[in-house]
Structures are given as C-alpha cells and as structure tokens.
Amino acid sequence: MSTVFNFTFVPWFRSVAPYIHKFRNQTFVVAVCGEAIAAGKLPHLAQDLAMIQSMGVKVVLVHGFRPQVNEQLRAKGHQARYSHGMRITDEVALDCAQEAAGQLRYEIEAAFSQGLPNTPMAGSTIRVISGNFITARPVGIVDGVDFQHSGLVRKVDVAGITRTLDMGAMVLLSPFGFSPTGEAFNLTMEEVATSVSIALQADKLIFVTEVPGIRLKPGEPASEDNPIDTELPLAAAEELLSKAPPSQRPTDTAFYLQHCVKACKAGVERSHIIPFAVDGALLLEIYVHDGIGTMVVDEKLEELREATADDVGGILQLIEPFEKDGTLVKRSRTEIERDADHYTIVEHDGVIFACAALYPYPEAKTAEMAALTVSPQSQGQGDGEKILKRIEQRARAAGLQSIFVLTTRTMHWFIKRGFVQVDPDWLPDARKRKYNWDRKSQVLVKKLQS
Structure with missing residues (x-):
C-alpha cells in the first residue's frame, strides 16, 4: 500500500512544486461568503489558508456575513430589506451587522489558533490582524431608495495592510468601513475584496462562494455539455456581463463575475470564483493546472x-x-x-x-x-x-x-x-x-x- 502511495505522491508533489515557487511572496485576497461559514466549512478553509500562507503567500481574508446578519434580524423580529443587490441598513440592521461581524471575527481567529497534533494546523503560528483599514462613504439615495447605513469603499489603507502582511500576519477584514467622522457603514464583502485587491494590486482575487463558477452556457443546467468554464478571458467575461440581466442574488451569473471583471480591468492579473461545497477548493484552484472553478484573466495565461x-x-x-x-x-x-x-x-x-x-x-x-x-x-x-x-x-x-x-x-x-x-x-x-x-x-x- 505504501509503495503505491509513494508512486502517486512523488509525481503529484513534483507537479505542485512549480506553483509553490511561483506564488511565494505573492498577495492573494480571499473572499469567503458568509454561507460557507454557516455551512460549517470554516475549519477546513482555515487549514487550507494556513497551508497556503506557510508556503510564502501573503493572504488578506475578507469574510461575508449575509446569512448571519439575517439570522440576527429574524431573532429581533426585523425584516431584511434589499434593493439594487445591496442591503438597506437601518439602525437595527447596523446593530445586527456589528454583532454578526464580531462573532465571526471571534470564530475565524479561533479557527486559525488551532494547533492540535496530527492535523494540518500542527506547529503553525498564524497571526490574524484586523483593523480600521477601510474608509467608507454612504451609498446615499439611489432611485428614491435611502440605503441609510449601507456604504461604499472610499479608500483602502494600503500602507497599513502592506506593513501587516510584511510582518508575516494574515489580514482579516470584515465588510465594514468608517467615515472620517467615525460613522460606521455596512459594506458588501464583494466590494471590499475587489477594492482591496485593486488597491494592493494583488496577484489573485479569489471568491469562495455558493456557486461552482461560470458555466460554458450560463443559465442552462449543469451537464457534460455544459461544464464549468475554467478559464475565461477578460473580453469574453465582459461580453457575458453585457448579456446578463442585472444581478440581485449571489446565484446570478453577474453577481461575482462583475467584481472579477472590475478587478482584472484594474490590474489584478487573475480573479477566481470557486465553490465552498468542494473540500479543498482553494488548494485545487491554486495548485492544480486546470483548477476547479472559473478564473478570469486579462489575457490567456498560456x-x-x-x-x-x-x-x-x-x-x-x-x-x-x-x-x-x-x-x-x-x-x-x-x-x-x-x-x-x-x-x-x-x-x-x-x-x-x-x-x-x-x-x-x-x-x-x-x-x-x-x-x-x-x-x-x-x-x-x-x-x-x-x-x-x-x-x-x-x-x-x-x-x-x-x-x-x-x-x-x-x-x-x-x-x-x-x-x-x-x-x-x-x-x-x-x-x-x-x-x-x-x-x-x-x-x-x-x-x-x-
């Protein structure tokens, strides 16, 4: 049995080695949707991110919290409201978002603090640092809808994030930003991750999502004739977006794709959409030639x-x-x-x-x-x-x-x-x-x- 394992392990490890060398000292912005954490995927995601960082990659982790905020709202008997694909954040929703963010940060930091023997985290020392790296501004009133405490990214503290990464720490960002007057704004995970990847000129932007990627025939059921399009040139992605209806839900074709396109057009070489449902999706996408989700690139990598x-x-x-x-x-x-x-x-x-x-x-x-x-x-x-x-x-x-x-x-x-x-x-x-x-x-x- 061990001989068979050796014959499979050695060629596999050799095939992975070039990617390990290539990605050392590169910066990846990894955005994990709140649904992944709600589905219990955090322990394995933390293990995989710890391994990726141990191989010399600088990681900025952005977490989402849509289901967690909605759960807090339900507990308070309050209705979640959306418009234009964004949450309308009133006072109650802002409180719920702050509570959800605090709880998730605690869970994420705990996941990276594990060091049990005989686990992938054994012997690892992952420092997770979060802070007020995002300056925000209000969305304001759009088409007559007052978004109240919902905001957009105004500025990213590139110097602060870069210093933290250079210290060997992982940067953890919640979808929150603060105005110069100290007012808190609820942001979207997708916009925070995209803005940070552009500001840092990151090497990769990776969305770990509830969707498997973009299919060759978007909108049609999965089949042998309609697999995931593993590599999508930027021009093809833009054409796809131009034909897609306005995005309101995460399962819409344009929901994550629009952010991938935005990042690539602004200088981020590769952006990815991968499924959290597949165990090890991050490792498969980063260290295997064809990956597992969809990668949007400004030009063919080959x-x-x-x-x-x-x-x-x-x-x-x-x-x-x-x-x-x-x-x-x-x-x-x-x-x-x-x-x-x-x-x-x-x-x-x-x-x-x-x-x-x-x-x-x-x-x-x-x-x-x-x-x-x-x-x-x-x-x-x-x-x-x-x-x-x-x-x-x-x-x-x-x-x-x-x-x-x-x-x-x-x-x-x-x-x-x-x-x-x-x-x-x-x-x-x-x-x-x-x-x-x-x-x-x-x-x-x-x-x-x-």
Whole structure:
C-alpha cells in the first residue's frame, strides 16, 4: 500500500512544486461568503489558508456575513430589506451587522489558533490582524431608495495592510468601513475584496462562494455539455456581463463575475470564483493546472514562445516519460541545451506543458519537427495545434516549403492535420543517414502554403 502511495505522491508533489515557487511572496485576497461559514466549512478553509500562507503567500481574508446578519434580524423580529443587490441598513440592521461581524471575527481567529497534533494546523503560528483599514462613504439615495447605513469603499489603507502582511500576519477584514467622522457603514464583502485587491494590486482575487463558477452556457443546467468554464478571458467575461440581466442574488451569473471583471480591468492579473461545497477548493484552484472553478484573466495565461537555455530543465521533465515508454527518441541534456533555440514551448504559470523542435534542411527546402510533446495534464486543450502552427510559421519564415515528422505511434494525429505518409527514401540525405531502420518510424510530410 505504501509503495503505491509513494508512486502517486512523488509525481503529484513534483507537479505542485512549480506553483509553490511561483506564488511565494505573492498577495492573494480571499473572499469567503458568509454561507460557507454557516455551512460549517470554516475549519477546513482555515487549514487550507494556513497551508497556503506557510508556503510564502501573503493572504488578506475578507469574510461575508449575509446569512448571519439575517439570522440576527429574524431573532429581533426585523425584516431584511434589499434593493439594487445591496442591503438597506437601518439602525437595527447596523446593530445586527456589528454583532454578526464580531462573532465571526471571534470564530475565524479561533479557527486559525488551532494547533492540535496530527492535523494540518500542527506547529503553525498564524497571526490574524484586523483593523480600521477601510474608509467608507454612504451609498446615499439611489432611485428614491435611502440605503441609510449601507456604504461604499472610499479608500483602502494600503500602507497599513502592506506593513501587516510584511510582518508575516494574515489580514482579516470584515465588510465594514468608517467615515472620517467615525460613522460606521455596512459594506458588501464583494466590494471590499475587489477594492482591496485593486488597491494592493494583488496577484489573485479569489471568491469562495455558493456557486461552482461560470458555466460554458450560463443559465442552462449543469451537464457534460455544459461544464464549468475554467478559464475565461477578460473580453469574453465582459461580453457575458453585457448579456446578463442585472444581478440581485449571489446565484446570478453577474453577481461575482462583475467584481472579477472590475478587478482584472484594474490590474489584478487573475480573479477566481470557486465553490465552498468542494473540500479543498482553494488548494485545487491554486495548485492544480486546470483548477476547479472559473478564473478570469486579462489575457490567456498560456504563453506560446521560443525556448531559451533557462527552459532546458522544463523540456527534459516534459519529454522524459515519453522517452521512457519509447514514444520519443531519447535526447541528452547536452543535445537539448545545444539546440534550445530550435524549440517552441507552451508555458503556463512557469510550467512547460508542450514543446516541439524545428530542425531545418535548407538544401532540401524542408525541416523536421521533432520531440512534439504535450503534457498529459493538458492534452485535448489544443496545445499540440498551437505548437504545430508556430512551427509551420517558423518554417515558412525560413523560406521552407514543407515540414516532416518521424513517428511510431501518433501517425493518425498528423494525418488529420494535413500530413501525408511518404517512403523514408524521401528524407533529405543528411537526415536519411541518421534514420534508424530498426525503429521503423513512419515518415509524414506536410506542404506549407505560402
């Protein structure tokens, strides 16, 4: 049993390591809706956030409290009132919000103070610091509705939050702000988190919510044909918002998405919507390639580019399993270092997920595409096609008329993409001399359109 565990744990841990390195010293603003705490998810969320912080991430935690405030209102026989998707905060609702915030802060601080042996919190020392970091202003009267003690963020104390994070503490923010005269205003968790992430120019804004993310077909039921859209470019998110009806409830498509878009447009590189119902959702979204919810990005994170000497280690790690099973011919580190500029790669968050090399034979007006490899983690997502198109562009730019490949197992993939099989005698003389007749590789050629 332990041997099986070792064989699964080691590759998994190695696959996670690049993300650990990348996110060290980055700032994440994590917004947890009050429904998650009401559902009993706080202990596991605290454990996961503690682990994330222990790996060098600076964390600002913003909590919501919609259900907790409503519970306080019901206990006092008072009706919760909303308009324009915001709470109308009268004197009673303000008292309830202050009571709920105080109770939640106590619970959150207690959750981060656990240190029981044989738990993820064992040996951890998480300092949670909260304070008057948010200056607020009143919403005022909108379309004839007086929002009373409901407010909007006027200013974020960036210097104060930054100093606290640099001390190694986690910053905890309630959806409250104060005016320069000391008046308290009830804010929304979503607006506080978005404003803070923009002010800090955080690396990530993460909403831990009651919804699983944005589906490929918003508004339609979940199905195999309508999964969660794991990566949503900013332009597509904006288009989706333009078609969505005005948002009033957290389950509306636009409710969290509008804040993700706002943050991304203001310089926050990535914003996420993930479900609190899935245990470990934070870890899955941050440290697994495809994540579990929806990530809104200002541009595609996958970068298609030519390789440099710094990429040699990543290329070797990618192609090694395929060399071992005989899919690829083995190449030494020296050979790849020498030929690094021949390679084109697809990189995602510092990890190489696809590569291929181009070896020209100018005298025959052709070139070999070699070592085309796509990580099992990203197969089926089009990385192979991206690499092929870039290789074709490079070959055309060099004045070549065709490219060819030698393969023993992936012949049909190439045929579907315009390659035709030829006899090995077709190969340029220089390549024919290196052809391994024992391996019996198929030779496939694609003519390039000028």
